[in-house]
Structures are given as C-alpha cells and as structure tokens.
Amino acid sequence: MFNVQGSKLSTLFILLICMAVLLVSGTASAKLTAKANHDHIKIDFFYHGNTVSVSGISDPGTDLVIKIASPESHEALKEKGKVGGLLWMNVGTMKFEHVSNLYSIHSTKKLDELLTPEEMAKYGIGYKAVEKQAVLDPVQNDEEKAKWFSEFIRFKEKSKLYASSIGNIETKEKDGEQSYYILTQWPYQAPPGDYLVTVYAVKDGKVVDQAESRVLVEQAGIVKTLAGMAKNKAALYGLISIVSALGAGFGVGLVFRKGGGAH
Amino acid sequence: MYLYLPVALTSINILIPVGLGLAVGLLSGLFGVGGGFLMTPLLIMFGIPATVAAATDSNQIVAASTSGTYAHWRVGNVDFKMGFHLLIGGFVGGLVGVQAIKILKAMGNADFVIKMTYVIMLGVVGSYMFIESLNAIRKSKNKGEAVKPAETKDNAFTRFLKSLPLQTRYEKSGVTHSMLLPIVFGGFVGILAALMGVGGGFLMVPVMVYILRMPMHVVVGTSLFQILFNCIEVTFLQAYTNHNVDFILAVLLLLGSTVGAQIGTVFGRKLKGEQLKIILAVIVLVVTVKIVFDLTLTPSLLLAQAGGH
Known part of the structure; x- marks a missing residue:
C-alpha cells in the first residue's frame, strides 16, 4: 500500500518537472x-x-x-x-x-x-x-x-x-x-x-x-579538379604547367613569325 | 569578367593578369629579363598570396621566355654555347643560395640580409648601367657613330681574364673567354637570385654586357634562353614540393606575356644597345626607389601573410 502510493507520488513528481521544463x-x-x-x-x-x-x-x-x-x-x-x-x-x-x-x-x-x-x-x-x-x-x-x-x-x-x-x-x-x-x-x-x-x-x-x-x-568542377591535382598529383601538375607554358610560348612565336622575322 | 584561381584561392578580374603579363612580357622581349622583380610584387598587390605569386610567375616566365627566345633565335640573337655555360654556373649557384638562406634563417636575420642585398644590387647595377650608357650615348653623338665601349680597353682585369685556362671562342657573341668566366659569374648570379627569390635576369644582363662584353642584342636573346631553363626547374620544384603554382593564373598571365615578348623583340630591334641599356637602368632604379620607400614608410598593415619577402 505504502509502496504503491510512493510510486504514484514519484510519477507525479517527474511529470511536474517535465511540464516545468517544457514551460x-x-x-x-x-x-x-x-x-x-x-x-x-x-x-x-x-x-x-x-x-x-x-x-x-x-x-x-x-x-x-x-x-x-x-x-x-x-x-x-x-x-x-x-x-x-x-x-x-x-x-x-x-x-x-x-x-x-x-x-x-x-x-x-x-x-x-x-x-x-x-x-x-x-x-x-x-x-x-x-x-x-x-x-x-x-x-x-x-x-x-x-x-x-x-x-x-x-x-x-x-x-x-x-x-x-x-x-x-x-x-x-x-x-x-x-x-x-x-x-x-x-x-x-x-x-x-x-x-x-x-x-x-x-x-x-x-x-x-x-x-x-x-x-x-x-569547390566544384574544374576548380576542384585543378586544386586536387595540384595537391595530390603534384609532379604531373608541374609537368602539365611547364608543357602548357612551352606550348603557348612556341604557339605565339609561330603566330608572330612573320612580324618577328621581317625586321 | 572574374575567374576563380584554384590554388591562390581568390577571384581576379581577368584583365589584370592579362594586362600585367602583356606589360612584363614586353620588358622581357626588350631587355631579356624575366620581370619577376616587377611581377611578383604586383601580383601580391592584387591579392595573390606571396608564395603563389612567386611560383606562378616562374611558370608564366617559361612561356614568355620561350616566346622571346624563339623570336630572338630566328634573328640569330641567341648564343647557345654561352647560355649553356651560364646555366651550369646558375644551377650550382642556386643550390648554394638556397643553403645560404637556410643558414641565414637559422641565424635569424634572413629578411634583413635579403632586403639589403636587393636594394644594394638593384641600386649599384641600375646606377652603373645608367651612367655607362649615358656616357656611351653622349660619345656616339659627339663622334656621330656608335662606339663599342671598353672592348678595346686593355687593362689589368682583361689581361687577367685572358690568362685564365680553358679559353674558348663564343661565335655568336664574337668574344673569346675562359669558359670558367660564364660559369663563375653565372654561379654568382645564381646565388644572389636564390637569396632574393628572383630569376636574376636583371643581374645576368649586366654581367653579360660588362664582364663578358657581349653585344646587347645577343645578350637579350641569350639571357632569355638561360631564364627559360631556370624557370622550368623552379616551376617544377614549386609545383612538386610547395604546391604553389596556380595553373589558371599562369595561363592568364602568359596570354599577355607571350604576345608582349614578341612585341618587345620587334621594338628592341629598332632601338640601339645603349638605348635599351639606359631604359632598363631607369626601370631598375625606379624599382630600387620604390623598395626604399617601402622600407622607410610606415606600412598600412603590420601583419602580413607568411611566405613572401
């Protein structure tokens, strides 16, 4: 009897605390x-x-x-x-x-x-x-x-x-x-x-x-690809950078061939 | 139009690098310098981190010097033998210079030594070239003909040079020297260039003109050839060890610089050697004055990103 009353009281107490927290x-x-x-x-x-x-x-x-x-x-x-x-x-x-x-x-x-x-x-x-x-x-x-x-x-x-x-x-x-x-x-x-x-x-x-x-x-797209390559495939990235620069230099040189050689 | 730079991690208006490339490429074709002493600070000014600016600049110089060397080679202005000997010296000098920086850093006064070397070298080289070429221009006006300064002088220094072993003929330059001479002076420039973090074209050009007595137009072509190989090496090392080369920025810069180098070569052929020297001297002196101002005026910010000089 006493035990049952005690458990009811404690349940009520917990409920009250929960309501207070919510409020x-x-x-x-x-x-x-x-x-x-x-x-x-x-x-x-x-x-x-x-x-x-x-x-x-x-x-x-x-x-x-x-x-x-x-x-x-x-x-x-x-x-x-x-x-x-x-x-x-x-x-x-x-x-x-x-x-x-x-x-x-x-x-x-x-x-x-x-x-x-x-x-x-x-x-x-x-x-x-x-x-x-x-x-x-x-x-x-x-x-x-x-x-x-x-x-x-x-x-x-x-x-x-x-x-x-x-x-x-x-x-x-x-x-x-x-x-x-x-x-x-x-x-x-x-x-x-x-x-x-x-x-x-x-x-x-x-x-x-x-x-x-x-x-x-x-990062997304080409930015992500290049940034990743610069870090993770540094040797290849370096070589591509150099080859592109050499190619661009020669390419422009060929385009200007007439102009440069005429003087 | 703006483009995002994947390694520099910043966005830039494409007109800025293309314009800078064009201007510096023009100087490259005219004077045989890489222009790093101008380009790197300008890129930093436009918000590129110092380490990325220096590394990417060497990548674009590969393109500009290829374009320039090709243009000069077509008109017979590249002394490959001389360029090769200078390269040997420059390569060894670069290795020594990198070690010297390590020692200076350990001693704690690297920045002071680097800045002072920069100001003194630029100042001395710029002033000497300016005075010498001014005198040459005056003399040629008086005599009504171009003079070949000092070529005929037979002083103790030239006698000493002639007494060195391994004398060889440099056909394109029309000079005979001990091959030790370009190797040693190439090495000297290599050390200074590594110390200052620049390619060293503005030092190599005076060495070729005043010590190796090469004609100015061959100097420009040969210097570009030598710079091309140095910058290939530097670009690879920067990309491989420091991950500092920004491909997109390099492409934007070289769009301008390759064209600039061609235009510079064409213009250069219309100018006399003395005129070229005096304009280069003025540019070097202006940069010196700018550095002196930067050193003495209170900077707007007292903190800076790590990596630059």
Whole structure:
C-alpha cells in the first residue's frame, strides 16, 4: 500500500518537472528560427563571392545578434617592425591561437547596449570576446596583446574575412511574431569549409535563445579538379604547367613569325 | 569578367593578369629579363598570396621566355654555347643560395640580409648601367657613330681574364673567354637570385654586357634562353614540393606575356644597345626607389601573410 502510493507520488513528481521544463523552454524560445538561403556555396570557375541571407522568426521585442564564423583554428602571420629605428621589415612570426579564419557579427543595436561583457564573452559575441579567448604568441603583456589583436582585426577586415555591422538586420512584427532578415556579402576570400551561422535572441542584457544554421562552401568542377591535382598529383601538375607554358610560348612565336622575322 | 584561381584561392578580374603579363612580357622581349622583380610584387598587390605569386610567375616566365627566345633565335640573337655555360654556373649557384638562406634563417636575420642585398644590387647595377650608357650615348653623338665601349680597353682585369685556362671562342657573341668566366659569374648570379627569390635576369644582363662584353642584342636573346631553363626547374620544384603554382593564373598571365615578348623583340630591334641599356637602368632604379620607400614608410598593415619577402 505504502509502496504503491510512493510510486504514484514519484510519477507525479517527474511529470511536474517535465511540464516545468517544457514551460520554461517554451517561454524563452520556441519561436526562434534561423535559415541561411545559400547553405551550400559552390566555388566554380566563375565564382566571385556570393550573398547569403539569414532569416527567421523570433519573439516580438527581442533584439538579435547574428554571428557567422568558421571553426576556431590557429594562424601564423608575419610581423612587421622597425630595424635599426629606420627600416620596416618582417621581424618575426606572430601566432594566433583560438581564432576563426572568418568571423562576422551583425546586431540590431550596438553590442555594448545589448549585452553585458560577461555574456558576450560566454557566447563569443563581438571582437572583444574573440580577443579574450585568443592566445597570441609572442606577447609580453595585455597591452601588447591588445595592440597586435587590433592589427589582426585590421588585417582580417582588409581581406574581407572579418566584418561587423549594426542595424542592418530588418525586423517586422506581424501576428504576434517578429520576422527578421539580413543580406550579407559572402567574401570570395573565404576558403572552402563548414561555416556556422548562429542567431542569438537578446533581452535585458542576456541571451535568451539561440538558433543555428550552416553554410557549406565547396569547390566544384574544374576548380576542384585543378586544386586536387595540384595537391595530390603534384609532379604531373608541374609537368602539365611547364608543357602548357612551352606550348603557348612556341604557339605565339609561330603566330608572330612573320612580324618577328621581317625586321 | 572574374575567374576563380584554384590554388591562390581568390577571384581576379581577368584583365589584370592579362594586362600585367602583356606589360612584363614586353620588358622581357626588350631587355631579356624575366620581370619577376616587377611581377611578383604586383601580383601580391592584387591579392595573390606571396608564395603563389612567386611560383606562378616562374611558370608564366617559361612561356614568355620561350616566346622571346624563339623570336630572338630566328634573328640569330641567341648564343647557345654561352647560355649553356651560364646555366651550369646558375644551377650550382642556386643550390648554394638556397643553403645560404637556410643558414641565414637559422641565424635569424634572413629578411634583413635579403632586403639589403636587393636594394644594394638593384641600386649599384641600375646606377652603373645608367651612367655607362649615358656616357656611351653622349660619345656616339659627339663622334656621330656608335662606339663599342671598353672592348678595346686593355687593362689589368682583361689581361687577367685572358690568362685564365680553358679559353674558348663564343661565335655568336664574337668574344673569346675562359669558359670558367660564364660559369663563375653565372654561379654568382645564381646565388644572389636564390637569396632574393628572383630569376636574376636583371643581374645576368649586366654581367653579360660588362664582364663578358657581349653585344646587347645577343645578350637579350641569350639571357632569355638561360631564364627559360631556370624557370622550368623552379616551376617544377614549386609545383612538386610547395604546391604553389596556380595553373589558371599562369595561363592568364602568359596570354599577355607571350604576345608582349614578341612585341618587345620587334621594338628592341629598332632601338640601339645603349638605348635599351639606359631604359632598363631607369626601370631598375625606379624599382630600387620604390623598395626604399617601402622600407622607410610606415606600412598600412603590420601583419602580413607568411611566405613572401
């Protein structure tokens, strides 16, 4: 008797917990969705970058932050410095660990107005958060790290791999839902790989929900064939390159034969 | 129209490489230089990674120098014997130069030595050629006829050269030298070229003109012949060991450079040796000044992709 009552109670307790979890998650998210229109970009012979739009639905009144990034990796860049107080040249290599090759962040308002620094660091939102998790070598102190990280951002922005924008996300409210849309330029400098699009719903300085989508960038056709050959059949690739150049040189020479010989 | 470059991993407007190829090919046909000292920095400027720029340039020089050598050979301006001896020296010199870079890198001052070698060599060669050809042009104007500078000079240096063993006649160039001379100087240029990461045409041309005393038009043809073989070797090594040759970029460049080399050859035949020398000297000096500016002005970015100089 006691046992039966005990098991009924525990079943009820589990049910209540399940309902509570459902309710909590329901109020916070249920509605946030994210979709990238080009989730499979093919790099073919005439590829010159692309546009990628991210759209979805969120709770009315929430602000949004959209992050597009490649997986974290490491990079080694040449560091320029003055030699003898006069001449600029490469003075060493600066290594950057835990940084993405491509990183772009778009938000409905200034990030500082939307999120606390702790929250940004937690989700890797914004250049400051990227800086916090990045490890630079060799740097002596935080000041040097900040200097070289800002150089890193300038270098990346120049090659279009890093970008940030405020207020470019369009939002519309209809039937108690908020739809959002942003069109971003996908740089041709971005190498093949798997890229993650994360949309964060933000309220009262905190991330209240997030949704993800992926963009796969792949080489196709002649670009894929040549890139593969250059790597895997290097000797044959080298010979073809040389023979083609010799052939072209002779070919043009023959075409110009009359012109060249006449003088 | 844009094309995507599979090894450089970037997209480029086809007019840029075709135009660059045409301009540099023109210089190649005119002066017998590969033009790497101009082309590689220009390609980097247009967003090609430094390592791919240098490797792909050597591939397109194979085409431009084939086109140029063929054009010069048809009018009898290639001294194959001399070219072959220079090649032997250049090949050995290249091997020595590559080892020298390894030692310098281990010592930690490779970049400084490379940059300084570049500026000093370009500056000295450019200035000497400029002054010498300016004097020659002045003299020929005064006398109303072309002069053959220094050919008649019989100083200690030429006497020393004549005393060397293995003297042989280079028929096409009309000179007699010890075959050690082109081998040793070819080797010297090979070392410097490997150090600077360039083909070395702009060094080889003055060596042939001032040390080997060859006529300018034969110098251009023979230099191109020599460059052709060097660049075949470099292209293969770059493709095989570093995977840095971009076939599509090379094709775009050679579309321009092969035609440019032919036009250059035709123009070159209309100019006198001194005129050719002085124009080449001016180009070399302009490049020197540009490098000096790059070294002294604060760069816009303090970080750069690894691989270039």
